[in-house]
Amino acid sequence: xxxxxxxxxxxxxxxxxxxxxxxxxxxxxxxxxxxxxxxxxxxxxxxxxxxxxxxxxxxxxxxxxxxxxxxxxxxxxxxxxxxxxxxxxxxxxxxxxxxxxxxxxxxxxxxxxxxxxxxxxxxxxxxxxxxxxxxxxxxxxxxxxxxxxxxxxxxxxxxxxxxxxxxxxxxxxxxxxxxxxxxxxxxxxxxxxxxxxxxxxxxxxxxxxxxxxxxxxxxxxxxxxxxxxxxxxxxxxxxxxxxxxxxxxxxxxxxxxx
Amino acid sequence: xxxxxxxxxxxxxxxxxxxxxxxxxxxxxxxxxxxxxxxxxxxxxxxxxxxxxxxxxxxxxxxxxxxxxxxxxxxxxxxxxxxxxxxxxxxxxxxxxxxxxxxxxxxxxxxxxxxxxxxxxxxxxxxxxxxxxxxxxxxxxxxxxxxxxxxxxxxxxxxxxxxxxxxxxxxxxxxxxxxxxxxxxxxxxxxxxxxxxxxxxxxxxxxxxxxxxxxxxxxxxxxxxxxxxxxxxxxxxxxxxxxxxxxxxxxxxxxxxxxxxxxxxxxxxxxxxxxxxxxxxxxxxxxxxxxxxxxxxxxxxxxxxxxxxxxxxxxxxxxxxxxxxxxxxxxxxxxxxxxxxxxxxxxxxx
Amino acid sequence: xxxxxxxxxxxxxxxxxxxxxxxxxxxxxxxxxxxxxxxxxxxxxxxxxxxxxxxxxxxxxxxxxxxxxxxxxxxxxxxxxxxxxxxxxxxxxxxxxxxxxxxxxxxxxxxxxxxxxxxxxxxxxxxxxxxxxxxxxxxxxxxxxxxxxxxxxxxxxxxxxxxxxxxxxxxxxxxxxxxxxxxxxxxxxxxxxxxxxxxxxxxxxxxxxxxxxxxxxxxxxxxxxxxxxxxxxxxxxxxxxxxxxxxxxxxxxxxxxxxxxxxxxxxxxxxxxxxxxxxxxxxxxxxxxxxxxxxxxxxxxxxxxxxxxxxxxxxxxxxxxxxxxxxxxxxxxxxxxxxxxxxxxxxxxxxxxxxx
Numbered sequence: 001x002x003x004x005x006x007x008x009x010x011x012x013x014x015x016x017x018x019x020x021x022x023x024x025x026x027x028x029x030x031x032x033x034x035x036x037x038x039x040x041x042x043x044x045x046x047x048x049x050x051x052x053x054x055x056x057x058x059x060x061x062x063x064x065x066x067x068x069x070x071x072x073x074x075x076x077x078x079x080x081x082x083x084x085x086x087x088x089x090x091x092x093x094x095x096x097x098x099x100x101x102x103x104x105x106x107x108x109x110x111x112x113x114x115x116x117x118x119x120x121x122x123x124x125x126x127x128x129x130x131x132x133x134x135x136x137x138x139x140x141x142x143x144x145x146x147x148x149x150x151x152x153x154x155x156x157x158x159x160x161x162x163x164x165x166x167x168x169x170x171x172x173x174x175x176x177x178x179x180x181x182x183x184x185x186x187x188x189x190x191x192x193x194x195x196x197x198x199x200x201x202x203x204x205x206x207x208x209x210x211x212x213x214x215x216x217x218x219x220x221x222x223x224x225x226x227x228x229x230x231x232x233x234x235x236x237x238x239x240x241x242x243x244x245x246x247x248x249x250x251x252x253x254x255x256x257x258x
Numbered sequence: 259x260x261x262x263x264x265x266x267x268x269x270x271x272x273x274x275x276x277x278x279x280x281x282x283x284x285x286x287x288x289x290x291x292x293x294x295x296x297x298x299x300x301x302x303x304x305x306x307x308x309x310x311x312x313x314x315x316x317x318x319x320x321x322x323x324x325x326x327x328x329x330x331x332x333x334x335x336x337x338x339x340x341x342x343x344x345x346x347x348x349x350x351x352x353x354x355x356x357x358x359x360x361x362x363x364x365x366x367x368x369x370x371x372x373x374x375x376x377x378x379x380x381x382x383x384x385x386x387x388x389x390x391x392x393x394x395x396x397x398x399x400x401x402x403x404x405x406x407x408x409x410x411x412x413x414x415x416x417x418x419x420x421x422x423x424x425x426x427x428x429x430x431x432x433x434x435x436x437x438x439x440x441x442x443x444x445x446x447x448x449x450x451x452x453x454x455x456x457x458x459x460x461x462x463x464x465x466x467x468x469x470x471x472x473x474x475x476x477x478x479x480x481x482x483x484x485x486x487x488x489x490x491x492x493x494x495x496x497x498x499x500x501x502x503x504x505x506x507x508x509x510x511x512x513x514x515x516x517x518x519x520x521x522x523x524x525x526x527x528x529x530x531x532x533x534x535x536x537x538x539x540x541x542x543x544x545x546x547x548x549x550x551x552x553x554x555x556x557x558x559x560x561x562x563x564x565x566x567x568x569x570x571x572x573x574x575x576x577x578x579x580x581x582x583x584x585x586x587x588x589x590x591x592x593x594x595x596x597x598x599x600x601x602x603x604x605x606x607x608x
Numbered sequence: 609x610x611x612x613x614x615x616x617x618x619x620x621x622x623x624x625x626x627x628x629x630x631x632x633x634x635x636x637x638x639x640x641x642x643x644x645x646x647x648x649x650x651x652x653x654x655x656x657x658x659x660x661x662x663x664x665x666x667x668x669x670x671x672x673x674x675x676x677x678x679x680x681x682x683x684x685x686x687x688x689x690x691x692x693x694x695x696x697x698x699x700x701x702x703x704x705x706x707x708x709x710x711x712x713x714x715x716x717x718x719x720x721x722x723x724x725x726x727x728x729x730x731x732x733x734x735x736x737x738x739x740x741x742x743x744x745x746x747x748x749x750x751x752x753x754x755x756x757x758x759x760x761x762x763x764x765x766x767x768x769x770x771x772x773x774x775x776x777x778x779x780x781x782x783x784x785x786x787x788x789x790x791x792x793x794x795x796x797x798x799x800x801x802x803x804x805x806x807x808x809x810x811x812x813x814x815x816x817x818x819x820x821x822x823x824x825x826x827x828x829x830x831x832x833x834x835x836x837x838x839x840x841x842x843x844x845x846x847x848x849x850x851x852x853x854x855x856x857x858x859x860x861x862x863x864x865x866x867x868x869x870x871x872x873x874x875x876x877x878x879x880x881x882x883x884x885x886x887x888x889x890x891x892x893x894x895x896x897x898x899x900x901x902x903x904x905x906x907x908x909x910x911x912x913x914x915x916x917x918x919x920x921x922x923x924x925x926x927x928x929x930x931x932x933x934x935x936x937x938x939x940x941x942x943x944x945x946x947x948x949x950x951x952x953x954x955x956x957x958x959x960x961x962x963x964x
Contacts, residue, residue: 053484079486091484093477096470103467104474108486110467114495117466118459124466131467164481171485325765327772384952391703391768392951395902399947402899406944410937525895529772575784581777588770589759 005064006031006206007052007175012061014047014230021047022230024061029175034197034207036221036238038214040250043227045210046088049177052208053085054078066174080108084173086164088180088210092152099148101163102135105170109134135170142166142196158189165196169205176200178209182216194220218242226250264461271457271547275450278302283443295562299442301554303514306449308550310507312535313460313543314500319532320540321469322496323476324386325394328401329531332374332501334523336508338408339370341426341518342419349417360433367509371502378501382494401528409520425519429512442514449510453547456503460543463499472496526577533580536587556583650953651922658929665933670810675928681817681886683924684824688879689901690908690916691831692872698848698911699861699868701764705771706751708898709778710876712891713744715884716782717877719791730799741877747778748873752866760862775894782891793884803885820882827878828917831871835913844868848911900927900943906950 007029014022022044029035037045050056052063054075063070070078093101110131112124139145142162147155152163161181168176181197182190194216197207211217217224218238226233226241228250234241241247282289282299290298315329343350343366347357356362385396407413408420420426431440432448439448463469475482475489483489512518530553538549560579662672689711696704717740722732751774759770795803797815804815835841846854847864855861880889880897887893904923908915923943931939 055480055483074488074490075480075483076486076488079484085484087481087484091478091481093474093481096473096477100470100474104470104482104487105485107467107471107474112467114463114468114499117468118462120462120466128467167481167485327769385948388951391764394765394768395703396948396951399899399944403941403944403948406937406941410935413935413938415935526776529776532769575780577780577783578777579780581773581775581780584773584776585755585770588762588766588773589755 004030006066007208008064009048009052010062010064012048012051012058012063014044014051014056015059020230022051022058022227025227025230025232026061027225027232027235029206029208031174031206032201032204033222034201034209034220036217036224037208037210037227038212038217038224039227039233042229044230045227046179048227049085049179049208049210052078053083053177079171079173082172082174083177084168084171084175085177086161086168086179086181088183090157090160090164092160092163094153095151097149097151098144098155098163098166099132099135099139101152101167102138102170103131105167106131106134108171138166138169141169157184158186161185161189161193162196169200173205176205176207178207178211180210180212182211182213190216214242264465267544268454268458268461272454275454279443279446279450282446286441286443296555296558299446301558303442303446303449305547305551305554306446306453307507307511307514308531308534308554309453309547310456310510311504311531312538312546312550313456314503315531315535316538316540316543316546317460317463317472318496318500319535320542320545321464321472321476322493324493324497325390325397326497326500326528327394327398327532328404328528329397329500329504330523330525330528331401331404332378332504333508333511333527333531334408334518334520335374335377335404336367336370336505337512337518337523338420338426338508339373339505340366340509340512341429343370344430345426345428346417346419349419360435363430363432363509363513367506370509371505374505375498375502379494379498382497383490386490386493386497398525398528402525405520405524408523420520423520425517427517429516429518431516432513445514449514452506452510456506457543457546460546464543468492526580529584530580533584533587536584536591650949651926654926655929658926658933661933662929667932671932672929673809674811675932676925677811677813677817679925679928680921681814681820681924682883682928683904683921684820685879685883685897685920686900686904686923687917687920688824688827688875689897690904690920691828691913692875692879693902693905694908694911694913694916695831695844695875696868696872697905699844700752700756700760700865702756702767702771703764703902704869704872705768705898705902706748706774706778707872707876707901708894708896709775709782710744710748710873710894711880711897711901712779712782712889712894713747714740714877714880715793715889715893716740716786716791716891717743718881718884719793719889720786722794730796733794733796733799737881740881741874744877745870745873748869748876749866752869756869757862757866760865775898779892779894786891788891790888790890791884792888793881795885796882814886816882816885823878823882824917827875828913831875831913834871840864840867896940899947903943903947903950906947 005028009025009027012022012025013020025044025048037048039045047056051058052065052070054070054073054077057071065078065081065083068081070081070083073081093104096104110124110127112127116124136145136148139148142165144159144162144166147159152160155163161184165178165181178197181193185193190213197209197220201207209217209221211220221238223236224238224241225235226244226247228246233246233250234244236244278289286299289302290296311329311333315326318324318326340363343352344357344363348354381400385393385400388396409423411418411420411422415422431438432445433439439445463472471482471487471492475487475492479489508523534549534553535545536549537552538545538547556579557576560576659672662675689707692707692710693704696702696707714737718733718737721736721739751771755770755774756767759767762770792801794800795814795816796819797804806813806815806818833841835845843854843859844864844867846857846859847861851861854864879901880893883897900923901920904920905916906919907923908917908919910916923946926946927939927942930942934941
């Protein structure tokens with residue numbers, strides 16, 4: 001089992017100035033699966049994502065991605081190793097177009113140094129044309145082509161989530177971390193998003209997602225892990241997790257699922 | 259090779275610059291007579307020098323969103339490097355033939371730019387981790403440290419390398435072969451050749467993937483990192499570039515003014531650069547020449563026209579005007595400035 | 609406090625930031641969890657280094673004691689300036705660069721008012737100083753009302769650059785009014801240029817130093833009483849904790865901000881005035897004192913009044929030790945190097961540290 005895990009979280013604890021956000025959490029994400037992470041507000045879901053994306057370092061424990069420890073790496077290294085992410089509160093670049101967002105995602109392939117960029121060498125321009133083609137393929141995949149030239153400010157929220165997704169996919173990730181991909185979306189948009197995520201899985205991208213909407217996550221995920229108060233409550237297929245009395249108890253009185 | 263999008267405006271600017279230069283060459287002082295002492299070759303050379311500095315500063319502040327309130331320090335490092343290594347070279351044991359060679363000042367200019375850029379790269383890797391007003395205060399502190407070190411003879415008074423408060427006089431003119439690039443009408447072409455090149459390079463950066471990455475990190479550092487861009491290194495590199503450009507401008511300034519004093523590169527000059535940058539528009543390479551020219555013209559107008567009409571006012575009112583200008587610009591046109599987008603883009607981390 | 613540091617949000621930002629987040633990213637250096645011992649330990653190392661440098665110059669106990677005492681004098685002044693930074697920062701979220709100008713205005717105005725009367729005794733000096741403090745406080749409040757208040761929606765960096773502009777303007781006006789020459793302020797005890805020197809053991813203390821300490825203590829105690837015992841003081845503390853809540857409680861936050869500037873003006877002017885007899889004030893003295901006050905404030909945590917006073921004393925003492933072992937012109941380097949090192953030690957800023 002250990003051998004086939006793409007991502008392995010081993011006994012991870014994270015404390016902020018003495019406040020424990022995660023305590024001794026262990027879980028695995030296997031290649032090709034869609035794994036869901038749920039839990040009440042403040043359970044530590046986003047903290048776990050930030051640990052995996054190397055935006056935070058664990059206080060204790062280890063995180064292993066494709067046989068390699070991520071602990072101590074800067075965030076851009078995680079991306080280079082094949083972990084891309086979206087953000088719960090959408091992080092876009094104001095003033096830049098949808099196409100440019102995807103091109104930034106492709107920046108690693110541009111291989112433009114400051115000097116070659118300043119001189120606008122033929123090589124830089126040729127690469128740029130190639131990147132544009134790649135970006136257009138991604139925009140097409142996410143049905144963003146009509147808005148390619150639009151600055152992100154004018155887009156509705158639902159599209160911004162897709163812009164983020166396109167940018168993340170530009171990194172050509174092995175593992176995609178989606179932080180509440182459905183939040184802020186209407187039911188139709190949520191369905192489209194689920195469809196998209198399934199399509200990505202079929203293309204070989206492993207997906208790990210945090211989601212509040214139970215219907216969405218249970219319909220989408222192959223396996224679900226439940227966090228509560230920083231500890232792993234249970235883990236398993238959606239049907240099993242839904243019936244787990246501990247999960248029901250943890251969610252009792254939680255009225256903010258919508 | 260396709261013509262880049264910014265090509266035609268750049269060519270137009272180059273044509274205007276060249277036309278003005280040729281006219282001044284044919285009719286020295288014609289510009290000053292026509293503008294009643296407002297515009298002179300001297301002023302246009304200064305515009306060119308500041309353009310070089312501002313292209314770097316705009317890339318740093320306007321595009322990458324990183325404040326620098328100490329940019330004059332790099333300008334000063336270039337100026338003093340050129341002055342020391344051409345005037346005080348013998349104290350440092352540099353052979354006389356080398357000092358006498360026409361290419362020596364040019365070599366110094368290049369090496370100084372590399373050294374200053376390298377210095378900024380190292381410093382930048384450390385201090386560019388700071389955000390918002392913390393970065394502003396750190397760059398301000400850095401500027402003052404450099405100023406003090408220049409003023410205090412690099413801590414080695416026995417060598418008297420920088421000349422302390424009085425600085426260095428007698429910096430030689432630049433030469434090519436045996437030909438001196440002087441009078442001012444000729445030096446104008448030297449400065450503007452560099453300035454136009456720098457503008458072209460700046461436009462090249464802006465319209466390249468690097469420029470896109472800079473704007474992205476301005477918008478959200480978090481998201482830029484998340485796609486694998488080494489944000490820290492990118493910021494340090496652009497900081498180094500801006501410092502190297504300032505250094506080149508400083509070297510050109512030293513050979514133009516023939517004398518350098520530390521006070522030209524202190525705290526207030528650093529802020530004058532910010533004013534110029536803000537006036538011209540930080541998020542634009544074209545803002546560099548525009549801002550420099552506007553502010554220098556305004557200064558000149560104050561000096562020759564307004565203050566001349568008020569006999570009672572003899573002291574230097576320039577700092578007052580500069581300060582007021584800075585306040586007014588920041589109050590009413592802060593757009594384009596670093597922070598307005600910067601702060602909102604990083605809510606959780608601020 | 610956080611809302612104070614944020615600019616007007618665009619529609620986009622309003623849409624994308626719906627609820628407060630747990631801090632999702634710590635800047636790189638915070639990944640290494642710095643134990644709380646680091647700051648005192650670093651200061652101890654710096655102090656030990658300076659002490660060893662002094663040993664090389666043959667310093668003994670009397671020399672060190674002298675440097676230490678001298679350090680507490682300038683340190684008290686830095687502390688007063690630092691408290692001015694803290695008061696403004698807590699209420700408005702702005703690092704008020706113009707603080708240095710208030711420090712300069714105190715002694716310069718005092719000397720000007722004295723010039724009209726002629727130095728005849730302690731009463732005119734006290735009256736001139738008091739007037740100068742009041743006028744400076746008025747100027748400080750006007751600065752807030754006419755520059756920062758209209759720009760209160762702007763980002764923190766925009767506002768700090770505004771205060772820098774205000775500083776340059778005030779310094780420029782001072783140059784116009786008083787010229788570049790240094791002035792002389794009579795010592796408080798003798799009312800003359802020469803001050804009385806007191807010999808305590810092997811240490812020489814100017815009588816003015818006693819005034820600096822005394823005024824420092826009284827001012828800080830007065831400030832604490834103001835914050836603890838008066839309605840306005842409590843209202844200001846409420847603004848510092850949570851502006852929105854304070855506003856909901858009916859506190860006029862903007863007035864409190866103006867008041868904070870007034871207090872900063874008083875603190876700056878008082879600091880400048882007590883220091884002036886031993887330094888010869890000039891139009892540009894504010895730059896150095898303002899920045900050093902800021903360094904002291906940062907060292908103390910930027911939101912913490914006792915911390916600012918302590919930061920000032922530590923900075924004053926270390927700087928004095930440094931001045932004892934370096935060439936004269938490099939004395940000022942110490943504070944600025946310390947500024948950068950302190951900022952780097954906590955790149956995410958000090959405000960959060962105070963609020964966690």
